[in-house]
Amino acid sequence: MFIRIESSSGVPITRQILDQIRAQCANGALKPGQKLPSVRELARELTVNQNTILKVYERLCAEGLLEKRHGSGTFVAEDAPxxxxxxxxxxxxxxxxxxxxxxxxxxxxxxxxxxxxxxxxxxxxx
Amino acid sequence: MTEAAIEIKGVTKSFRGKAVLDGVDLTVRKGEIYAFLGRNGAGKTTTIQMLLGLLDRDGGEVRVLGLDPKKDAIEIRRRVGYMAEDQTMYGWMKVSEISSFLEPFYPTWNRDLVRKYETQFELDPNQKIKNLSKGQNARLALLLALAHEPELVILDDPTLGLDPIMRKELMRDVIDHLQGAGVTVFFSSHLLYEIEPIADRVAILDGGVIVREETTDALREDVKRFILSESHFTGLPPFEGTLDIKRSENQAAVTVENQKGFTGLLKEHQVSFDRVDLNLDEIFEAYVIGRKEAGSHVPIPSLERVA
Missing domain, CATH: 1.10.287 (Helix Hairpins)
Known part of the structure; x- marks a missing residue:
């Protein structure tokens, strides 16, 4: 999963990450059932506060786009279409x-x- | 309720009769990454030195991990990691020597952790400090600030003099090693674009007071710029949250806090407008430069400015 943060942009970082994950689910770059990096991994990779990533994942889980599987991580939901x-x-x-x-x-x-x-x-x- | 990591109430400090801090209030919650922003000379380092008991306050209250730096400076230094602005260390010492030199001052010094960081930060224990690059120097200072496993880390402009790659790596270390371990991080900076992604909350220090303390998301949500026609703008009643007004041609660009309130005002007066999202740099500028020009939060129609 490739995400790019534009820090000089007027768009808040939470929204930048949300939009890019949504877009990648929509255009098929992220496939149903695919595992996402852990909160810690993605925070490290993007140099972004872990709480920001946590919020993004929680929100996308609530939307049904992602799903949390207990003990094994966060995945793209199988029934997302x-x-x-x-x-x-x-x-x-x-x-x-x-x-x-x-x-x-x-x-x-x-x-x-x-x-x-x-x-x-x-x-x-x- | 959990106890705050840092609490500052009504703190004042003058140097030679000139007030630098004029009633500073702020609260840092345990476990958060808190960015302390201000222009050079705004009093960030003065505040930080007070937190550590390196400088006495004239008035007000300060608590660091529940302790008063005036009375318990040593206990605070034991439990807090501190990286000074542009920290200089004994150049003739080797990396390993400065660690063993500092170890006896800290009952909780963790040698294994020092070794782990030396490897992770790619620091050669046998290298002389004077031969380290600026980036390595900053990482060594960070290592020394973390070696006693502090509950709270105070970093004074940690990225000063580092190139963009090193800055990013240092911020990554903060997220990975400190936030990941539940450590509270209080750091000052004037580089806003690098603060926003990593801070839970920011405080803006200007004119000796905290002009805003807010989560980064909420700040972005609350402060916006409105573009509307100059004549419509002049016809509006003064708005309390006005931070900055710029005029050009027949348009006015008005930056406000409480943008919902301002949107309501515009709708009430049936004024058409464009609302623009701002980045943290622009928000900061509106608070520290715009506010003075806009003058006591009230639009002054005579204040012309060519964009």
């Missing part, structure tokens, strides 16, 4: 929000942005 689709849509929504923000700051009207997207649908770049 339902949640994954929703997560994928949430991630896309986040990207769309940034896109809209960019378009607004460039002075594009909603109509112009929609037109741009429609053009991309008609002539997709491979």
């Amino acid at each position: 339902k949640g994954q689709l929703k997560e994928q849509q949430n991630l896309l929504k986040g990207e769309a929000e940034r896109l809209v923000y960019r378009a607004t700051s460039l002075g594009l009207s909603p109509g112009e942005l929609v037109k741009m997207i429609e053009e991309i649908y008609q002539n997709p770049t491979p």
Whole structure:
């Protein structure tokens, strides 16, 4: 599992890690049943407070994306796909929000942005 | 309730009539990593020296592991690990010699632990201290601060003069060896981007007082920048949590704490706005620079600033 922390970013570190694990579950880089590094290992690797990793794992367990198996560690949940689709849509929504923000700051009207997207649908770049 | 590792209440200290600490309050809970932030000269080292009984306070109360440094400095030094800012050690001693020199001062000195750290930190026991690199020097200072298995470790700007790789390794050691072992860590720094990932809570010292003490996540959640039109902004009533105001063209960038309150105010006045997340550097800047310019938490319309 590769996670990259951007410390100068406006996005809190907890959210950066959450988003990247969710994205990796969604795009298949992390597979159902796969074991995640221990809290201590990941904290060490990322040079991040152990409580932060603990919070991330607990939250993703509560969402059903990860599962804790007693005594053996944290794993990607076997029955995650339902949640994954929703997560994928949430991630896309986040990207769309940034896109809209960019378009607004460039002075594009909603109509112009929609037109741009429609053009991309008609002539997709491979 | 568990007892706090460090408690400071209303502490004051002046040097030659100039107040450096003007009523400092802070509490470090047991087991947490607590980052003590401030600009150079804000009084971080002064505070740390008081915690260890190296410097007397003028007023207020200080407790370290429940002890008063004024009375129990020796007991505190036995139970606390301390790494001074830019720590210098006897250059003519070998790595192994400084350990055996310090050992008799500490009843709980752990020789096996020293050996373990020497290996982990890649320190050669036979090397002379004067021949160590800056990074090795910092690691030796850290080793000596940890060798008596302290419950609390106080690090004064531990990464000063280290390159980015060494800084990261030192922070990694803090997480792995100290947090992993349940040790409380109190450390000062002015490098915010390296603090955020590892600190449970941060305190910002400015103008002789703690202007904010908060968990890093909550601080990020609470302090935001709002971009709105200048004319809308001027029409708003003063907002208590205003930290910084920047104006350019016909827009105002307003950084506030209690962003929920400010969002409410804007909605109430039907003002449209963009809300921007800030990193810890920007938040720190808003507290220590913006606050002064914004003036006593109240927006001053005449305060122009070209961005």
